[in-house]
Amino acid sequence: MPHVHMEYTANLPGLNADVALIRLNNALVASGQFAAEFDIKSRALKVENFKVGTALNERAFVHVKLALLSGRSPQIKQQLSESLLAVVQDLCEWPTGVEVQLCVEILDIDRESYTKTAITP
Numbered sequence: 001m002p003h004v005h006m007e008y009t010a011n012l013p014g015l016n017a018d019v020a021l022i023r024l025n026n027a028l029v030a031s032g033q034f035a036a037e038f039d040i041k042s043r044a045l046k047v048e049n050f051k052v053g054t055a056l057n058e059r060a061f062v063h064v065k066l067a068l069l070s071g072r073s074p075q076i077k078q079q080l081s082e083s084l085l086a087v088v089q090d091l092c093e094w095p096t097g098v099e100v101q102l103c104v105e106i107l108d109i110d111r112e113s114y115t116k117t118a119i120t121p
Contacts, residue, residue: 001041001109002039002041002069004041004067006020006043006045007062007063008046008061008063009052011098012092012094017044024088027083031083057099058097059098059100060100062088062100063103067109070110071111081104
């Protein structure tokens, strides 16, 4: 815990998903909210087929979902959201002529039903 899901549109050629994920993970470590860096699991999905609104002009998005065990205050969630959005804003040179929307969503995972184990060799 936590889980980071980043979706981004294929028309953002300057966005390096590997770099994005390590920067997002580093921001979460720096927040002091998580016991161990290896608890942070992140993944990225490039979205090939998408629409943003109904206009014909080119648009794009990066959407980050952060799933956390329930119980954190709204203030902590807001701080995490803002720090992740700051990372996303600085990920790359955004393409000229493309309207890009960046957003972060914080989700609660029910603490009582979440289970996890680690297998080490």
